Amino acid sequence: MAEHQALYATDEYGRPFIILREQGRKVRTHGVEAIKQHILAARTVANIIRTSLGPRGLDKILISPDGEITVTNDGATILSQMEVEHQIARLLVQLSKSQDDEIGDGTTGVVVLAGALLEQSEALLDRGIHPIRIADGFDRACKVAVEHLDKISDTIEFSTTNTENLFKTAMTSLGSKIVSKEHEKFARIAVEAVMTVADLDRKDVSFDLIKVDGKVGGSLADTTLFKGVLIDKDMSHPQMPHTVRDAHLAILTCPFEPPRPKTKHKLDITSVEEYKKLQEYEKEKFTDMIKRVKDTGANLVICQWGFDDEANHLLMQNELPAVRWVGGPEIELIAIATHGRIVPRFEDLTTAKLGRAGLVRELTFGTTRDKMLVIEECANTKTVTVFVRGSNKMIVDEAKRALHDSICAVRNLIKDNRVVYGGGAADISSSIAVAKAADEIPSIEQYAMRAFASALDSIPLALAENSGLSPIETLTEVKSRQVNEGRSTLGIDCLGKGNLDMREQFVYDPLISKRQQYLLATQLVRAVLKIDDVIIAGQAED
């Protein structure tokens, strides 16, 4: 095997210089061969998730090393959970992740597009075009496409009262997920959640204020949106009241226990007096703590730590319902929601630092002891919790992911209210524009641009294929109608509604999501095309 041998050159006396030392199992591929292998790997990944694209796309089951099951349709989740070893395939995983982090939606589309671009470049490589020229051509084409997207985009109007357009976008984003069973409900929840927390002046949506929580049981239709915070905890003493009206919350991050200094210390008891003193001190400490809380006028205690049994009983005796072991992020959320301050020491507790909520109540579920606590009618109305129900664990998890995607889609519109039309309409239109622009280019890049145009077609093709339509026929029909009628809103009619106009079907995609897809995919393809050598260091043989 040539690859296993050391690479060397000889000097004028015929003595070898070792350039690359022979190593047990070093693997090296280079040149066009390497690029082609990379392309193949990328296409394999793209092919796996291609069938998940669009409203008729299908799901994947992912089995973790421990046998845990995830059923999902979300590109980013599929890619991150499948165990990919290949280097280039991993790049694609990163690609969908960055789309997920930046935009939150369109994670499948971006990988399919990248796969298609690489597939196209393979043909160009065969023709002997240099990879960098291909990449340059793609860049130019991408610029054209993005400019074209700006041109065909429409601005949609929405306001706090009229959210119809946002709702339509959420519907589009949810169309491909299992929650489409309760399509409208989830879309409404997503829109309401975003609109509640959105800061329309700053065009910003703080995701910290939206909490998505789930619990198995019931069905998807039982999913609800709480204007407030939901925590998976119950009152610390079974006999504390289960509802608190007009609650004043003391939010504490110190345990109801005698204070313990952070430095290591020892306290030696050497005499009876000391023993008794300590005993007194301990007792006093407890009463003092409760008194401090009570004095501020609080009627509900939220604590990050545990309580001593005695403290617990004292709390209950003093009619102070309390919740213990509330996690860090949740306690922050409660503080934000109720305009309370998180207080680290009892001494610092004052009335001004208490949070306010209209109603705090316990929810019970099914036949198990599960209880959850809802804090509603908060001082700060800008916190929401979506509580997802479903008949099994997998469906709840998937619904949460779907909801996240649609919340992102709505958020994107608030940031930038321009939309393009889905169902492949924007892609087809851009493809036509790029193909047209290609003819005006005098250099070799013309080929690359044409290739880019055909790669753009891959998204409508996949959509048509997944919907059980004959892909090429459908695409050509739509394309010709777009050119002849000059309507960039025509797309693939995935749901068989008999109308190709995506504007009339209200299939909206945020412009920034689509643009990001093009930019990210092109960037990745360039990176892959630029690699011409892979050296995997051999592992030392056992």
Place this chain on the structure above:
Amino acid sequence: MSMNIFGAEATEEKAENARLSSFVGALALGDLVKSTLGPKGMNKILQSASTGEINVTNDGATILKAIQLDNAAAKILVNISKVQDDEVGDGTTSVCVLAAELLRGAEKLIAQRIHPQTIIEGYRIASAAALTALEKSAVDNSADPVKFRQDLVNIARTTLSSKVLSQDKDYFSNLAVDAVLRLKGSTDLDHIQVIKKVGGKLTDSYLDEGFVLDKSIGVDSPKRLENAKILIANTSMDTDKIKIFGARVKVDSTGKLAELERAEREKMKAKVEAIAAHGINVFVNRQLIYNYPESLLAEKGILTIEHADFEGVERLSLVTGGEIASTFDRPDLVKLGHCDLIEEIIIGEDKLIKFSGVAAGEACTVVLRGSTHQMVDEAERSLHDALSVLSQTVKETRVTLGGGCAEMLMSCAVDNEAKRVLGKKAIAVEAFSHALRQLPTILADNAGYDSSDLVSRLRAAHYDGRSDAGLDMNQGTIGSMRKLGITESYKLKRQVVLSASEAAEMILRVDDILRATPRKREAV
């Protein structure tokens, strides 16, 4: 045209293979549990591989939990049956069987080259139609206490008829209804304590009108006490350590040690005094009570019960109306529990404490007897199923009819809907109705009747307008379920249809199974 991009041993099953694998898994599971369905269903023995322990059961959730599975689709079915158990408590077999039947129908449709998404659309239409029909047929008797009680008893009878308790179902259904009604609307089944004691026969089981605690009375205490004032506590009665962090005793002479020890005793004594100051004659603690405080309390004529676990204490507080106390400085603020009589009773060979004539009575105790461990265990599961269903029915008071009646009703409604659906979806809608009809079929099959004959007659009866017709499993004929009193909870049936169709949809949507390398475990 593809290459391996996965890690070693990671596998991928695509398209047809993936579907095949999920269908096979789900159907196998459905077939496995379907023989336990219905009043004439059979039991299964589950034997643990490690301990060899044997479990005889008829409860779907219990069976499914015990099986170790490697199939993704089957795992989804196990999960829905578990959720059904948590949510409603019964119908765990039905939900699994219905989901499997839905998939069986879908498999045929996919073989006819119908797109899974089209099937899903059809199933959605069908399940919506089925649920509307179910809702329409549901009856709410909660306004009339006598009728409602009858409903509850009927539901309990229906649930228990398929279980080991079926011979004594009248007895147990009344018992379960009484137990649930005492909770006064709470669905927390922890408040119903089930004490299992081997020995005697099943009908020796009873619902105690008081409350039984599976603990023994402290050594020096009297074994019988009338007009008890009870303090329920959760406090340490061993040494009552100082809880200040880092505190420890350091002395330089034995004399001082003795002094300290005395101080410690005094502290305990003070605590006992404080407890006694509540004017009680019974002291129940969640934690241990050491001999010293025990003897002190006994001197004061206070009966002590130690080590009552957390649920025990909580139930006791519910029953007697006392609160669980941990500090004893303010006797005026602590609510004490009351009961007329505390006595030690003996069931079989074990001594238990019985609290009778309790004040609040929002919890209760069922004592189950039976000839073998397996029998008692299974009786507990059956009773738990019945109790869960009842407690849910108290919350959602609507009821429907059992014996395959509700299924047939839904099936007919779905069939009617199918006639109005355009396109290929209609075939899927029909498949849904067929799957619903499988439930009465399996019921009849399990009882050894001619299922095709019975089910077609049942269908005819429903089309004839006899919407309360169902299978009379004792006669092997069609009968009016309303007259026979075979009733089921609406929530249960609704949840079965919802869960099964959601799960079937989920499995149908899959076209790819990606399995990561199994984590290597050290052999135990």
